[in-house]
Amino acid sequence: MDYIDGGVCAAKGFTASGIHCGIRKNKSKRDLALIYSEKKASAAGIYTLNLVKGAPIEVTKKNISDGTAQAVICNSGNANTCNADGKEVAEKMCVLAGKALNISPSDVIVASTGVIGVPLDISPIENGMSDLAANLGSNNSRDAAEAIMTTDTAVKEFAVSFKLDGKECKIGGIAKGSGMIHPNLATMLVFITTDAAISPDLLHKALYSDAQKSFNMISIDGDTSTNDMVVVLANGMAGNAVIDEENEDFNTFKQALAMVTEKLCRAIAKDGEGATRLLECCVKGGKDWITAKTAAKSVVCSNLVKSMIFGADANCGRILCALGYSGADIKPEKTDVSYESEKGRIDVCKNGIVIPFDEDKAKEILLCDEIKILVDLKDGDECAVARGCDLTYDYVKINGDYRT
Amino acid sequence: MDYIDGGVCAAKGFTASGIHCGIRKNKSKRDLALIYSEKKASAAGIYTLNLVKGAPIEVTKKNISDGTAQAVICNSGNANTCNADGKEVAEKMCVLAGKALNISPSDVIVASTGVIGVPLDISPIENGMSDLAANLGSNNSRDAAEAIMTTDTAVKEFAVSFKLDGKECKIGGIAKGSGMIHPNLATMLVFITTDAAISPDLLHKALYSDAQKSFNMISIDGDTSTNDMVVVLANGMAGNAVIDEENEDFNTFKQALAMVTEKLCRAIAKDGEGATRLLECCVKGGKDWITAKTAAKSVVCSNLVKSMIFGADANCGRILCALGYSGADIKPEKTDVSYESEKGRIDVCKNGIVIPFDEDKAKEILLCDEIKILVDLKDGDECAVARGCDLTYDYVKINGDYRT
Numbered sequence: 001m002d003y004i005d006g007g008v009c010a011a012k013g014f015t016a017s018g019i020h021c022g023i024r025k026n027k028s029k030r031d032l033a034l035i036y037s038e039k040k041a042s043a044a045g046i047y048t049l050n051l052v053k054g055a056p057i058e059v060t061k062k063n064i065s066d067g068t069a070q071a072v073i074c075n076s077g078n079a080n081t082c083n084a085d086g087k088e089v090a091e092k093m094c095v096l097a098g099k100a101l102n103i104s105p106s107d108v109i110v111a112s113t114g115v116i117g118v119p120l121d122i123s124p125i126e127n128g129m130s131d132l133a134a135n136l137g138s139n140n141s142r143d144a145a146e147a148i149m150t151t152d153t154a155v156k157e158f159a160v161s162f163k164l165d166g167k168e169c170k171i172g173g174i175a176k177g178s179g180m181i182h183p184n185l186a187t188m189l190v191f192i193t194t195d196a197a198i199s200p201d202l203l204h205k206a207l208y209s210d211a212q213k214s215f216n217m218i219s220i221d222g223d224t225s226t227n228d229m230v231v232v233l234a235n236g237m238a239g240n241a242v243i244d245e246e247n248e249d250f251n252t253f254k255q256a257l258a259m260v261t262e263k264l265c266r267a268i269a270k271d272g273e274g275a276t277r278l279l280e281c282c283v284k285g286g287k288d289w290i291t292a293k294t295a296a297k298s299v300v301c302s303n304l305v306k307s308m309i310f311g312a313d314a315n316c317g318r319i320l321c322a323l324g325y326s327g328a329d330i331k332p333e334k335t336d337v338s339y340e341s342e343k344g345r346i347d348v349c350k351n352g353i354v355i356p357f358d359e360d361k362a363k364e365i366l367l368c369d370e371i372k373i374l375v376d377l378k379d380g381d382e383c384a385v386a387r388g389c390d391l392t393y394d395y396v397k398i399n400g401d402y403r404t
Numbered sequence: 405m406d407y408i409d410g411g412v413c414a415a416k417g418f419t420a421s422g423i424h425c426g427i428r429k430n431k432s433k434r435d436l437a438l439i440y441s442e443k444k445a446s447a448a449g450i451y452t453l454n455l456v457k458g459a460p461i462e463v464t465k466k467n468i469s470d471g472t473a474q475a476v477i478c479n480s481g482n483a484n485t486c487n488a489d490g491k492e493v494a495e496k497m498c499v500l501a502g503k504a505l506n507i508s509p510s511d512v513i514v515a516s517t518g519v520i521g522v523p524l525d526i527s528p529i530e531n532g533m534s535d536l537a538a539n540l541g542s543n544n545s546r547d548a549a550e551a552i553m554t555t556d557t558a559v560k561e562f563a564v565s566f567k568l569d570g571k572e573c574k575i576g577g578i579a580k581g582s583g584m585i586h587p588n589l590a591t592m593l594v595f596i597t598t599d600a601a602i603s604p605d606l607l608h609k610a611l612y613s614d615a616q617k618s619f620n621m622i623s624i625d626g627d628t629s630t631n632d633m634v635v636v637l638a639n640g641m642a643g644n645a646v647i648d649e650e651n652e653d654f655n656t657f658k659q660a661l662a663m664v665t666e667k668l669c670r671a672i673a674k675d676g677e678g679a680t681r682l683l684e685c686c687v688k689g690g691k692d693w694i695t696a697k698t699a700a701k702s703v704v705c706s707n708l709v710k711s712m713i714f715g716a717d718a719n720c721g722r723i724l725c726a727l728g729y730s731g732a733d734i735k736p737e738k739t740d741v742s743y744e745s746e747k748g749r750i751d752v753c754k755n756g757i758v759i760p761f762d763e764d765k766a767k768e769i770l771l772c773d774e775i776k777i778l779v780d781l782k783d784g785d786e787c788a789v790a791r792g793c794d795l796t797y798d799y800v801k802i803n804g805d806y807r808t
Contacts, residue, residue: 052728052736052756081726082758114490117758226725230568303707303795304803311804317520321630324456333693352456354486354521391707391804393797399708400715400795 001256003263007141007157010172011195012237013038017135018147021128023077023120030147032125034132035072035191036101041319042197043069044204046211048228054079055086057111057229059094063106067200069233072191073097074148076176080112080120081226089120095124100133111189112227113150113176145174148189151398152177156270158263162256164249165240169196171256177268188215190230190264196253197236198243203248206254207232214261217293217386218269219301221321232257247342262364269387270370274394278370279309280387287380291328299373300388309371310390314339314362316348319373336376341368405660407667411561412544414576415599415670416641417442421539422551425532427482427524434551436529438536439476439595445639447473447513450615452632458483459490460514461633463498467510471604473637474511475502478552480580482708484516484524485630493524500530504537515593515633517554519578538545549578552593555580555802558675562667566660568653569644573600575657577664581672592619594634594668601640602647610658611636611652618665621697621790622673623705636661670683673791674774678798682774683713684791691784695732702730703777704792713775714794718743718766720752723777740780745772 001318008016014037043064047057063069073093080086089284090110098105111186112120135143144289145155159172173192198206207230236242243249281299299305302322316337316375323330337349342366348357365371412420412443422434444470447468451461467473477497478730484490494514502509529593547561556598563576577596602610611634619634647653674682685703690696703709706726712719720741727734741753747769769775 021420040558048729050725050728051734052724069619079721080754082721082753084757116724117753226721226728303799307800307803309804310800313804315520317483317486317630320456320520321454324454324630325452330455349486349521352486353488373774395707396711396714396795396797396800399711400717 001160001162001259004159004161004170006159007145007172007174008035008191008193009138009141010159011170011193013235014193015136015138016140016144017132017144018140019128019132019135022124023075027064030143031075031077032128032132033074033144033147034097034136035144035193036136037070037193037218037233037235039109039235039237040068040070041233042067042200042203043231043233044200044207045229045231046207048225050226052082054081054112054227055083056080056090056112057227058087059090060109060111060229061225063094068107069109070242071097071101072109072231074111074189075125076113076148076150078112078114078118079116079227080118082117083119085119089122092122092375093125095349096129106189109231113148113189113227116226141174144352148174149178150176151273152271154267156264156267158206158260160256160259162252164252165168167238168242169238169240170194171260173260173264175264175268178270188225188228188268190215192232192260194232194234194248195236195238196234197238197240198234198253202243202250203232203234206257210254210257212263214258214265215299217384218265219297219386219388236322258296265387273398274392275389276391276392277309278390280384280385281373281375283375283377284383285377286384287329287381289384291330292382292384294328294329295323295327295375295377296384296386298322300386303391306336306388306391309366310392312366313362314348314359314366316354320349320352323375330377331379334378338374339365340372340374341365341370343368354367405564405566405663408458408563408565410563410575411578412439412595412597413542413545413547414563415574415597417639418597419540419542420544420548421536421541422544422558423532423536423539426528427479429680430673431685434547435479435481436532436536436550436658437478437499437548438540439548439597440540441474441597442638443639443641444472444474444511445637446471446602446604446607447637448604448611449633449635450611452629454630456486456630458485458516458631459487460484460494460516461544461631462491463494464513464515467498467512472511473513474507475501475505476513476635478515478593479529480517480552480554482516482518482522482524483520483631483648484517484522487523489523493526496526497529500533504533513635517552517593518632520630540749543798545557547580552578552580553678554580556675558671559681560671562664564660564663566656568600568642568656570609571642571644573644573662574598575600575664577668579668579672581675581805592629592672594619594630596636596664598636599637599640599642599761600638600691601642601644602638602657606654607638610661614658614661614665615782618669621701622669622791623701623792635640635740672801673793676793677802678796679793680796681794682787683793685777685779686789687779687781688787689781689783690786690788691733693788696786696788697729698732699727699734699781702726704790707795710792710795711721713770714796716767716770718752718763718770724753724756727779735783738782740782742778743769744778745769745774747772773803
């Protein structure tokens with residue numbers, strides 16, 4: 001399996017486009033994305049668990065309920081959430097896309113990201129639709145990736161080629177991470193396309209199981225958005241035998257999916273609002289997966305740990321503290337902690353006791369762009385990795401100052 | 405019931421002192437506090453639920469297990485946590501205090517706050533003990549309150565006078581809030597004294613039930629410290645009939661206790677690290693207490709809400725979002741949200757839909773020092789109030805930059 005270029009257009013039969021239609025004031029910022037599959041595709045999605053849900057979530061869930069879809073339309077600049085006419089507008093977006101692509105509106109996945117509680121004016125989308133469809137092309141994944149960005153500072157697109165049943169397959173995705181332009185919710189949107197042939201049920205199974213170790217293990221600020229959505233379209237154009245049971249091919253597909261989602265997750269975490277460093281907490285020795293996962297997430301979610309990583313301060317008491325209050329059933333008196341980055345590794349805690357360590361070496365390690373906090377619970381064999389970022393002045397600035 | 409001066413020395417028979425003994429480098433900062441009761445007192449404590457616990461917690465729990473105590477010793481500048489010799493040092497502090505006061509070491513409550521994982525040198529405490537005891541006085545509550553402060557910017561002491569059984573009683577407390585000087589854990593320490601006569605069992609019952617609505621409803625940064633402790637000493641010197649059942653006097657005592665703890669909680673929240681505003685989320689209409697409490701806490705814990713309060717930005721989507729992911733069983737389509745401060749009140753969300761409102765008025769309200777977010781779930785009769793503060797550049801600075 002190899003990483004390749006092409007993002008959501010890497011897989012056969014997929015085209016994409018991204019334009020500025022006028023939802024956002026800044027004309028140099030694309031704000032409307034379209035992804036289209038030549039053939040109707042198996043489709044699977046996972047959504048935010050927030051009880052307050054964006055209107056597009058509701059419409060997408062309905063449209064995907066038959067296990068198929070053929071296009072994705074997504075705007076940035078407005079989340080279309082907590083508005084009286086939200087559902088109506090989201091449905092209208094599907095109708096407009098369906099008309100432009102000559103497909104049924106019920107085969108369109110719709111997503112929105114941006115400010116909450118401001119009605120989304122459909123007219124710029126209506127006016128832009130023919131341009132958007134006309135620009136569909138197999139080299140335009142990047143345009144679509146740009147059009148879904150809000151306060152993201154980097155385009156996030158990755159693709160992988162792999163073999164199934166002797167056939168060359170591809171899978172690729174784009175994502176927007178935690179950020180907002182008109183300040184609101186940190187929304188995560190991920191769109192993945194593949195030409196592998198796989199049934200809707202197994203596609204959902206693969207996505208759901210992958211997300212437990214990928215998207216559900218990222219935290220930027222602990223706030224779960226109203227609009228989070230990850231969808232996969234699989235159009236089968238690679239010509240492999242359809243995966244409809246949990247066989248060897250299914251495992252291969254899951255590996256390829258994981259290669260894409262891991263890259264997307266690292267990119268999302270590293271580009272968290274205001275972030276200067278990627279923080280990964282790798283827990284091993286958990287007595288079960290829940291323990292390892294809960295411990296790892298607690299560390300990357302702690303504001304005290306995140307602030308300390310910003311300051312490259314090696315104070316490991318905060319890590320022990322976050323492990324202790326995580327709710328995970330850990331044994332503090334067995335727990336070891338180390339820091340690791342490209343500059344090396346240093347042990348700072350053995351059996352729950354802080355040990356003397358070289359502060360200069362620790363500082364050198366923590367000043368890198370990508371930091372790992374290694375935790376060994378020494379209480380079993382389960383591992384988990386959680387990803388996040390540091391907490392910086394800029395996080396506060398982005399989220400406090402916008403309308404001030 | 406009236407607020408009075410005197411803090412932990414307001415109640416009959418209690419004296420206090422606070423000195424600089426040398427644990428902290430800054431000689432103008434007191435770092436060792438003592439509270440003493442002429443008579444052995446009923447004692448009750450509640451402690452952090454963090455699995456990683458400071459050594460003093462363990463020793464205090466043991467000393468208080470018979471329901472009585474006579475003194476409190478507390479240092480700032482070092483948490484005595486995650487050290488190999490932690491328990492030994494905490495016990496030594498009790499022995500030293502016991503000797504100086506001529507009481508049993510097992511009647512001494514011990515607490516520490518400050519950096520984790522650095523051994524606590526007992527010698528400055530040993531050398532300072534005779535001074536500390538010599539300075540005990542009934543006007544020195546403030547000295548003790550200063551000596552337990554870390555990054556706190558304001559002394560926190562309150563007292564109330566009330567009547568039980570025709571006798572004048574007093575209850576008063578001091579607290580340190582969320583902050584650290586050598587950057588580490590946000591520890592909350594609260595010491596309360598009263599001359600009311602109450603059995604250890606009912607004292608514990610009163611403290612435990614009060615804490616559910618007071619201390620357990622504060623959040624500065626979501627990090628639960630390893631050293632949190634709230635203890636009450638009741639020496640009975642007011643001469644009232646001992647409260648040993650849940651009678652009218654017990655209710656009166658609980659009211660007086662609540663008057664002190666509410667003030668302490670507001671002071672702790674308002675003085676959160678880097679905070680510029682006190683944030684209170686008042687939820688009503690919950691179908692049960694858990695629902696109201698969970699919803700209120702989620703709002704004051706949200707980094708997005710906290711950042712927006714710093715920026716005085718009226719974006720109520722973030723509040724709906726925090727309610728939605730709280731885990732509380734709320735009905736978004738029924739939920740109303742308003743902002744309130746001394747400048748007035750403004751409604752911003754009705755039945756889950758953001759309504760048009762006067763942005764200038766909202767800004768005026770949010771620029772005050774004390775802000776209330778009012779949430780009406782319209783799904784029952786239960787209320788809850790959670791307290792926190794805004795998230796500011798200074799929070800990040802205090803917690804990221806210290807050793808940089």
